[in-house]
Amino acid sequence: MNLKISALEFVQEVQNGNISAEDFVAKTLERIQNIDEKLHAFLSVNEDAVNQAREIDKKIKSGNKVGACFGMPISIKDNMCIKNSKTTCASKMLENYVSPYDATVITKLKEQDAVFVGKVNLDEFAMGLTTEFSAFGASKNPWNTEYVPGGSSGGSAVSVSAFECVASLGSDTGGSVRNPASFCSVVGYKPTYGLISRYGLISYANSIEQIGPITRTVKDTAFMLNIISGLDPNDNTTVDNKNEDYLSGIDSGIEGKKIGIIKEMIGEGIDPTVLSATKDAISKLETLGATCEEVSLDMVKYSVAAYYTITATEAGSNLARFDNLRYGYDFSVEGYEFNSYISKARQKFGPEVTRRMIIGGFVPSAGHAGKYFLKALKVKNKLTREINEAFKKFDLLIAPTVPILPFKIGEKIDDPVSLFQIDINTVTANLTGKPAISVPFAISNGLPIGIQLFTDSMQDKLLLQAAYALEQTVSLPEVPI
Amino acid sequence: MTKIGLEIHCQLTNLESKLFCSCKANYREFEINENICPICMGLPGSLPRLNQEAVKKATIIAMALNCTIPDKIAFFRKNYFYPDLPKNFQITQLNIYGDTSIGGTGSIMVGDKKIKITRIQLEEDPGRLIYEGSSSKNLITLVDYNRAGTPLVEIVTEPDFENPKQVREFLNILSDLLENLGVSDPSLDGAMRADANVSIEGGKKVEIKNIGSFHDLEKATIFEITRQESLHSRNIAIIQETRHWDEQRKITVSSRSKEEDLDYRYFLEGDIPWVKIDPEIQKELKSQMPESINSKKERYISQFDIPTQVASVLSSDKFYSDLFEVSHTKSNAKEIANIITTDLMGLVDTREKREESKITAKHLTDLTDSIQSGKISRNSAKNALYEIVKTGKDLSQVITELDLGNVSDESELLHIIREVISEESQAVLEAKSNPQTINYLVGKVMQKTKGKADPTLTLDLLKKQIG
Numbered sequence: 001m002n003l004k005i006s007a008l009e010f011v012q013e014v015q016n017g018n019i020s021a022e023d024f025v026a027k028t029l030e031r032i033q034n035i036d037e038k039l040h041a042f043l044s045v046n047e048d049a050v051n052q053a054r055e056i057d058k059k060i061k062s063g064n065k066v067g068a069c070f071g072m073p074i075s076i077k078d079n080m081c082i083k084n085s086k087t088t089c090a091s092k093m094l095e096n097y098v099s100p101y102d103a104t105v106i107t108k109l110k111e112q113d114a115v116f117v118g119k120v121n122l123d124e125f126a127m128g129l130t131t132e133f134s135a136f137g138a139s140k141n142p143w144n145t146e147y148v149p150g151g152s153s154g155g156s157a158v159s160v161s162a163f164e165c166v167a168s169l170g171s172d173t174g175g176s177v178r179n180p181a182s183f184c185s186v187v188g189y190k191p192t193y194g195l196i197s198r199y200g201l202i203s204y205a206n207s208i209e210q211i212g213p214i215t216r217t218v219k220d221t222a223f224m225l226n227i228i229s230g231l232d233p234n235d236n237t238t239v240d241n242k243n244e245d246y247l248s249g250i251d252s253g254i255e256g257k258k259i260g261i262i263k264e265m266i267g268e269g270i271d272p273t274v275l276s277a278t279k280d281a282i283s284k285l286e287t288l289g290a291t292c293e294e295v296s297l298d299m300v301k302y303s304v305a306a307y308y309t310i311t312a313t314e315a316g317s318n319l320a321r322f323d324n325l326r327y328g329y330d331f332s333v334e335g336y337e338f339n340s341y342i343s344k345a346r347q348k349f350g351p352e353v354t355r356r357m358i359i360g361g362f363v364p365s366a367g368h369a370g371k372y373f374l375k376a377l378k379v380k381n382k383l384t385r386e387i388n389e390a391f392k393k394f395d396l397l398i399a400p401t402v403p404i405l406p407f408k409i410g411e412k413i414d415d416p417v418s419l420f421q422i423d424i425n426t427v428t429a430n431l432t433g434k435p436a437i438s439v440p441f442a443i444s445n446g447l448p449i450g451i452q453l454f455t456d457s458m459q460d461k462l463l464l465q466a467a468y469a470l471e472q473t474v475s476l477p478e479v480p481i
Numbered sequence: 482m483t484k485i486g487l488e489i490h491c492q493l494t495n496l497e498s499k500l501f502c503s504c505k506a507n508y509r510e511f512e513i514n515e516n517i518c519p520i521c522m523g524l525p526g527s528l529p530r531l532n533q534e535a536v537k538k539a540t541i542i543a544m545a546l547n548c549t550i551p552d553k554i555a556f557f558r559k560n561y562f563y564p565d566l567p568k569n570f571q572i573t574q575l576n577i578y579g580d581t582s583i584g585g586t587g588s589i590m591v592g593d594k595k596i597k598i599t600r601i602q603l604e605e606d607p608g609r610l611i612y613e614g615s616s617s618k619n620l621i622t623l624v625d626y627n628r629a630g631t632p633l634v635e636i637v638t639e640p641d642f643e644n645p646k647q648v649r650e651f652l653n654i655l656s657d658l659l660e661n662l663g664v665s666d667p668s669l670d671g672a673m674r675a676d677a678n679v680s681i682e683g684g685k686k687v688e689i690k691n692i693g694s695f696h697d698l699e700k701a702t703i704f705e706i707t708r709q710e711s712l713h714s715r716n717i718a719i720i721q722e723t724r725h726w727d728e729q730r731k732i733t734v735s736s737r738s739k740e741e742d743l744d745y746r747y748f749l750e751g752d753i754p755w756v757k758i759d760p761e762i763q764k765e766l767k768s769q770m771p772e773s774i775n776s777k778k779e780r781y782i783s784q785f786d787i788p789t790q791v792a793s794v795l796s797s798d799k800f801y802s803d804l805f806e807v808s809h810t811k812s813n814a815k816e817i818a819n820i821i822t823t824d825l826m827g828l829v830d831t832r833e834k835r836e837e838s839k840i841t842a843k844h845l846t847d848l849t850d851s852i853q854s855g856k857i858s859r860n861s862a863k864n865a866l867y868e869i870v871k872t873g874k875d876l877s878q879v880i881t882e883l884d885l886g887n888v889s890d891e892s893e894l895l896h897i898i899r900e901v902i903s904e905e906s907q908a909v910l911e912a913k914s915n916p917q918t919i920n921y922l923v924g925k926v927m928q929k930t931k932g933k934a935d936p937t938l939t940l941d942l943l944k945k946q947i948g
Binding site: 079080081087089094099100101103198199202203206207234235236237314316317320325327338339342361364366369373 | 519526528624754
């Protein structure tokens with residue numbers, strides 16, 4: 001059986017009776033069994049997945065109404081809650097935490113008969129961009145297992161790229177979906193803020209993060225978005241997309257569209273191969289009838305600093321609840337008073353989370369907020385004004401997803417500041433709430449390069465149309481695993 | 482000059498659900514940790530879902546206290562670690578980054594004194610800590626989260642009070658007002674709590690926390706003023722500090738914790754978008770607002786000629802004024818007001834008695850009808866009322882069962898009158914020349930009938946008999 005098919009192809013094949021969901025899911029689990037030791041995408045595997053797929057096959061055979069996923073095997077980043085299953089955030093703090101409820105995206109996928117094959121790896125609490133900060137060990141890039149797969153949704157990108165599932169959900173706070181998608185040569189999409197409910201996503205920096213699909217094709221992303229987007233009474237920040245169909249008209253093309261090339265994202269520090277891939281993408285888009293021209297977003301140069309200041313502040317607050325008093329790991333309160341117990345219990349946080357907690361305690365504190373946190377908010381507002389201005393002139397913006405190629409595991413782990421700088425091209429979408437997508441575009445010396453497109457808020461449909469057009473211009477080799 | 486300012490926490494007890502989830506706002510009826518869900522327990526991944534009704538109720542309070550209302554409100558996180566706080570931050574409101582709290586400056590009159598309101602904010606109540614163990618060595622803290630996330634309105638006043646008496650008067654007016662607005666039941670345990678800031682001439686401000694009832698608040702302020710004055714008279718400096726009210730010993734104790742130094746790292750709660758307080762919604766809320774206590778009082782006096790004292794008592798208590806509003810007519814209003822303020826109040830003077838009471842507005846209407854038509858005497862009415870409050874039975878049934886009906890049968894009454902005339906010959910003689918004496922004879926008839934004789938008829942018959 002061929003596991004190397006897209007989500008839409010899977011649906012087609014099951015619908016036509018060429019394959020059964022049960023067989024496909026069983027084969028998928030087998031592949032996970034065989035290759036995941038090398039990749040370490042999965043933190044836990046759903047032992048009941050084959051049975052669930054069998055039930056869906058029964059529904060199909062009996063002619064009952066079947067959900068749009070037809071038993072499609074999907075992996076979920078382990079910071080989203082699935083009822084009665086472990087949700088660890090790749091942290092020792094939540095090593096045995098079992099969620100008593102489903103995230104909204106999980107409820108929606110269940111209703112459409114998706115099968116969750118397992119929970120996948122991430123940097124602890126989604127803080128990182130290499131998946132090396134997982135408390136349970138790094139994931140490996142299937143294109144070259146000595147290299148990082150990107151992060152923090154590294155497990156999601158690896159599992160889709162290596163055919164350990166058909167699609168995955170990641171979360172993107174500063175590029176955490178797009179970065180690993182770029183490094184693993186899959187599609188990664190961060191929607192307009194509020195388009196997908198965050199209820200059940202364990203917050204890192206709640207004011208800017210979104211859940212986003214990681215898929216093999218742009219069409220698959222549109223398919224997933226159709227299922228998981230929309231208003232949710234459980235998330236007051238969701239926006240009404242009026243049940244938009246993102247698949248219809250996805251091949252509309254980009255003729256006549258104006259595309260701005262973000263100057264600050266192709267400048268200093270960019271890898272020459274990444275730059276030449278970007279130029280190639282631009283010329284291909286022009287061939288398709290778009291006009292491209294450079295645009296400057298001056299605030300981008302402060303965006304990484306603002307991003308880390310804001311995210312550390314929110315993380316400091318969001319992760320405060322992990323005091324081990326109501327849930328957590330086995331550690332008796334005997335002999336402690338509150339504060340000493342809480343501070344002792346929180347020593348289970350890993351080094352990167354601890355680093356950001358310390359920053360998060362400092363930058364918004366009395367006497368320092370004006371210099372750091374409030375200034376970061378000003379940058380965020382100014383950057384938003386700049387990009388809004390740019391969208392008056394351009395339909396789309398373009399930049400490489402990551403300015404550099406994937407690097408070796410361990411290569412940068414001791415240099416947090418240089419790691420932070422890699423986020424320069426992705427954080428803008430989060431700080432401004434705009435949608436952005438990474439499309440696989442080139443392979444350089446066996447390592448993938450992704451191109452990123454942006455649109456204005458709620459123009460996600462246009463974004464997917466442009467991404468589809470770009471995707472059609474290239475034919476990339478298959479992952480060598 | 483003594484200055485006192487207050488921070489009053491009032492639970493919106495009349496709401497159906499908590500501030501950010503669908504658990505019950507009325508947490509008091511639950512077993513420990515039963516009124517909880519992933520949201521109010523702050524479980525990983527849960528998000529607050531704002532209760533729009535709570536925003537409306539808080540808006541009503543702000544309007545009733547004459548506060549400015551912003552176009553839109555925001556929520557903030559107040560970050561600190563404490564076991565009663567499931568998320569280790571409290572979602573509250575703040576005015577330091579612009580007026581985004583539900584109520585801005587306002588004021589309320591306490592007698593002739595104007596008390597200024599600094600702001601009003603909507604926030605979540607934490608859980609409840611329960612301490613067990615006999616000494617500090619084996620002290621265990623247990624947490625009940627049933628209360629966590631229930632809607633709370635904090636009312637902050639300027640330090641406008643000059644003495645504890647003004648504080649007490651203000652709190653009485655405020656709690657009547659909140660009850661009248663239908664937003665809270667102040668008689669519920671813990672529904673109203675307060676902190677006080679107290680300073681005397683030449684001294685620093687001292688904050689007193691942990692005052693569990695309004696009654697204790699007055700005591701705490703009296704104690705604190707005395708303490709500060711005593712320090713001052715001995716030339717000892719009064720330092721700025723936070724003190725806790727010790728409920729058992731009835732004194733304030735310096736809080737050794739560094740609470741006042743805590744840095745709450747306030748920032749916007751991104752999970753709750755700004756809420757527009759539309760002028761249209763404000764107008765609608767205003768139109769739905771119940772009549773104010775003052776306006777009721779004025780109306781009772783001018784429309785029904787009810788004495789000021791009675792009108793004042795009647796209007797300030799929602800339980801009584803609600804009964805009055807439904808039961809009264811133009812002709813019986815005064816009588817009903819009397820029954821409520823003299824008889825009923827003595828029968829249902831506690832919260833428990835009110836809850837158990839079976840009295841309805843119809844009972845009151847029936848009672849006054851019967852008194853006015855001479856069916857029963859005022860005295861019997863009082864007895865009937867006692868029975869009605871207890872059992873809820875119809876007035877007619879109560880009259881029959883307890884034999885309270887007036888004796889209005891002429892021949893029966895005549896029989897009794899003749900008895901009295903023969904027994905009281907001296908008085909009868911006097912009555913012929915002095916009409917006042919006839920009242921004495923009426924009283925004798927009443928005695929014989931245990932107060933059930935129809936007074937008008939008795940007088941008529943007596944006059945005829947004496948001639």
